[in-house]
Amino acid sequence: MSDSILADTAQRLFAERFTPELLRAADSGQWPAAAWAAVEEMGLPLALVPEEAGGFGVDTLDALALVRSAGSFAAPVPLAETMLAAWLLAGAGMAIPAGPLGIAPTQSAKGDLALTRDGASWRLTGTAHRVPWGRVATAVALLVEQESGSVVCLLEPGDWTVEEGRNIAGEPRDTLRIDAVLDAARVAPAAPGVTPADLFAMGATLRSLAMAGAIERVLELTVQYAGERVQFGRPLGKFQAVQQNLAILASQAAAAGAAADGAAEALAERSGGPLRVLPIAAAKLRCGEAAGLTASIAHQMHGAIGFTHEHVLHHLTRRLWSWRDEFGNESVWALRIGREVAEAGADGLWPLVTAA
Amino acid sequence: MSDSILADTAQRLFAERFTPELLRAADSGQWPAAAWAAVEEMGLPLALVPEEAGGFGVDTLDALALVRSAGSFAAPVPLAETMLAAWLLAGAGMAIPAGPLGIAPTQSAKGDLALTRDGASWRLTGTAHRVPWGRVATAVALLVEQESGSVVCLLEPGDWTVEEGRNIAGEPRDTLRIDAVLDAARVAPAAPGVTPADLFAMGATLRSLAMAGAIERVLELTVQYAGERVQFGRPLGKFQAVQQNLAILASQAAAAGAAADGAAEALAERSGGPLRVLPIAAAKLRCGEAAGLTASIAHQMHGAIGFTHEHVLHHLTRRLWSWRDEFGNESVWALRIGREVAEAGADGLWPLVTAA
């Protein structure tokens, strides 16, 4: 499929499906099964899977752009998570189940999960926290660190019990209590070099992209609103104070977009070797910071209108407030960069920046 | 002397003496001897000294208001320091020398200074860092912690050698290398309860007041400039973006003023017991924060004009940039408050705030 056709088709699908009504329904706990089916129908969840493993040969950057696009529509489906799970399974040479897939958004799977031999099979016990859409997942792919290296486990409903939870955007974030016996086909070594820390960084990349998309959309909505809403006899956008705020909003959108692009490139260029984590860390931090500022300015400009359940703005801003904390908040990633800088030393700072 | 007469007379004196020309001369290292003589003539350096110790019976709050007023004129003389040194000496029952006096702006004198018995006399050795106007001081009052309690030492020129230094406002901040034999008359126990930490808090109070004064003056200058300076055919102050910035400036001035008042009250109400440090810590922090924001907005509003050596603005802003770091910067005092809050615990926070 050609790149821009994929992007355009997906965008059309998102626009058609993820209407304000659907967003509100999803917010109140409804699973948009038909919309998901349409997304799956298009093959989007397999976008990160290599052609030889059953994918459609989508370029990685184009695949990642889908997540950004979905973010701009506040799509209440686990597209990013299913893409990541499918990629993880494909890398381990495992078959990819249909349906929405789950992953565990934790940096280290240690402590929470224990994988032990159980005759010819394996036994996995423990807890996976805040699994996106765990309640509707047809399978969950977990990466478990073993002495021998990272191992991918494929779980199916029945392997876990669900405690339902939500982030403040109303997206399911479920706790799965796991006690499963897995036959050999459901346990396999991960692709070389893939660690939980890696998967966490990939998750951070996907959230950065989704935030960048949502921020761009918020900017668009806010500029449009300022152009239309009349106060004191003039459109809001004619007031200098409003203009100054919207300029800040635009600069945050620019920074978030560029930061997410940088992370996407780092992820796309990977081939077997270790991930270039610095651009990803910078992206998650920068998008998170932009997310807060964006939400704050957009609500300030929208006034009470933006606070109503009926308005689309909060579907985006509540996601921004949630996503900035998922897969590591700003502090988590800043610390990681800061430690790397300290190690490089004063005279290593600039070379480190130009190499990022 | 009646309170408002004192304040008015002092203000007139400051306005008359601390002209832009004098500020520029002081900036290039000249000691404004005549202006200082006029300040001393009025008795201002003794304002904190109790009547029975040779003072004029000035109310403590009125005495502290002089420091605020001097700050608003960027007065390049050690009025605050001399007031503090005189208070320290008076408390120890020592005579107060004429002329500008020095103190050491360090929280703990330990490590830097050693006071030992030397027959009937004492020997003081060590280094006092960044002593304001050390080079012209006719005497320096140092507080040294001994096993027996805090001891005041009175040093005279000849007891030290000077290494000249300056803060970025051009105010002398000299290093004194001390090796002095002090007879018994020049060493005395400090007033009960007065410790180096106390003196440091008092210094922080004086700097807070000076910052509050300078900030108010910067606000005044900036509002005036915005009203006069025409750009694009209108006075700057008619632009909404400028108005929004000046409103922020005004709010910082309000906060700094109230914070400094709170510190002054804490200092004034002391009578023998320990200082209420919380309002002082809050003041130094809040004034320091306001100082940075004020300087930044004022320069933004003044444009290149504010950058010229000829303009009065920078005499104030460079002092703000210096004073916020003297006697403890924002972090130093924030840490102190934060530790106290942690000790009080979650449910102790509000009672601690209402008691401050």
Place this chain on the structure above:
Amino acid sequence: MPRIAFPPPPSSAATEALRAEVRDFLKTELADRPPRLRAESWNGFDAAFSRRMGARGWIAMTWPKQYGGHERSALERYVVLEETLAAGAPVAAHWIADRQSGPLLLKNGTEEQRRTILPRIAAGECTFCIGMSEPDSGSDLAAVRTRAVPVPEAEGGGWRVNGTKLWTTYAHKAQYMILFCRTDGGTEDRQGGTSQLLVDLTTPGITIRPILDLSGAHHFNEVVFEDVVLPADALIGNRGEGWTQVMSELAYERSGPERFLSSMALLIELVRALGPSPSGHAAIAVGRLTAHLIVLRRLSRSVAGMLDKGENPTLQASLVKDLGALFEQEIPEIARQLVEAEPDLESTREFSAVLAHTVMNAPAFSLRGGTREILRGIIARGLGLR
């Protein structure tokens, strides 16, 4: 430039006994109120609690005794207010009437209104709501279109009201509304021709529909007036002076503790989550916020002192509101970086739930009672710039 004085606030020594009494009361009253509910701040609604506040004499504290008040000082009222807000008590059932509607009636109401309504407010038995904003009038109140037309005496007299009010907080629980509407002229007259009317919300023709906020909670309402007929004495104060009356209400209510304590529950839970030995980083952050709180409280109490003396500190009050909203909005942004916890309204961890509540409500802190931009414009005018 006019000097912006903040005189020292009145000494609080005289009120310390009252403070202790209030703290004792709240300690018992709120013993079982979890932090996630305390985080609702003045949006928490509990009619029984309000009645008990009334029984204690802690509503209508400064009003004349003949109208159910207690003739206590503004400073005593301030103490009760800040203690209840800092503790996260559910004040919504009496708060609007105590703060805004009661004083309006006291100043501009008819003797009948004062006599019948004020004592019920004082008892914590009468909830008010304020009908201000409309679909096309947010900060620009002069753009209201709700209209009250005099009914000819021959037809019974009074006022016939048509229009729609939005964002009316707790209209669905209130007995009365203070309605801001147009009685004369049109939007081209700007502020002129607006009036305030007292509306009994059981009057026929009034429909109240919920507006859910972004967290799905129901505080706001749409209130639709369709040929609602009000009695002639529903008019509060003078016909055509609605704007002036509203402005004088607003100016005084810009600087109370409600303007900087909205995130207090989160600050408290932050201190709890960090424990007795926080990192230097966390201690510095909390110490800084505490310093800001101490200074804001001093500013606010200074304004209270000026109000008590009958001065008109409009400019000072605006400065306090601006600084207060910044402070309230900063707290969630700082807290979330210091404790590892995602915001989650339903979390088993109180910190996460309080964080979620505060993050989602914070944007409103600089909207309610006039947006930040408008407030700063008022300050600039006070500086002599407009």
Place this chain on the structure above:
Amino acid sequence: MPRIAFPPPPSSAATEALRAEVRDFLKTELADRPPRLRAESWNGFDAAFSRRMGARGWIAMTWPKQYGGHERSALERYVVLEETLAAGAPVAAHWIADRQSGPLLLKNGTEEQRRTILPRIAAGECTFCIGMSEPDSGSDLAAVRTRAVPVPEAEGGGWRVNGTKLWTTYAHKAQYMILFCRTDGGTEDRQGGTSQLLVDLTTPGITIRPILDLSGAHHFNEVVFEDVVLPADALIGNRGEGWTQVMSELAYERSGPERFLSSMALLIELVRALGPSPSGHAAIAVGRLTAHLIVLRRLSRSVAGMLDKGENPTLQASLVKDLGALFEQEIPEIARQLVEAEPDLESTREFSAVLAHTVMNAPAFSLRGGTREILRGIIARGLGLR
């Protein structure tokens, strides 16, 4: 709303060899340059250094060879620029001519001007200054009053200039000025009637007086023109199109590395002062600044890529400048809280000296090249709001 695209910046793989070469050169050149001097960023002036940069072919890199240029890519120029700025090299002697005056002459100058002046710039032997601001015209360039009046042919022809320029950086060291002045009309014509003239600063009638900045340093000058007669071909481009020409210069120069590297010396010294094992607090602060730097550099390189393709990314460039100035101004405020040191220009500690320099210069970062408020107005216009 127009979409504000920042396409991926060109791959830097091709320029890595050049980067290594520049780093090597700077390592030797700047071995003895202390951080307090590196902190001067593009205000550092060293004629010998500029000549050596010229000898290396690192000035006028993109210009045609016939004018002394090197016909290298904009991206290669970008690499040299960011490396010299990040290292705190003293570029002031060639920088203005390389960045602004040379390209102007290349585009609008006479063949004679190009032939005689451009090669000298390329060699690092010719310093330019820009005569823009005036006593009553800061950001409002249309208010300039300096006037150039044509001299009748009978009297020898050319232009007679009278007026005063302010804030002219390094006029006291420059050979030439690009003078922005009025040739026709008056201030009521706003931008119309303005032109640019090439001024040899040795021309009689020109007086250059120092303006000391707030730290007492001499970078700025007042340049007074009293009946200064310039040749007819001093006119650059077209008479009356001065404004348009200036605007197109400015738009392109809003987004280079000079817009976010002004505090780089301080960031480097901060990392040095904190050492290999900073506290978590300090590591987080430095990590955050580093992330911002990485993203700013990407944005800036994206704009460079667009410029290289002949696109017109005015809006993007403005966004980069706004973000860049915020970043540069934030660094001193953060650094000073992380290291115990008072700012002190003469301190024996490099950190204190660099901090002092940066604190005092930071306010200018959002003034030079148009104030923040004006820049944001331009962005708002780009969003379709004006």
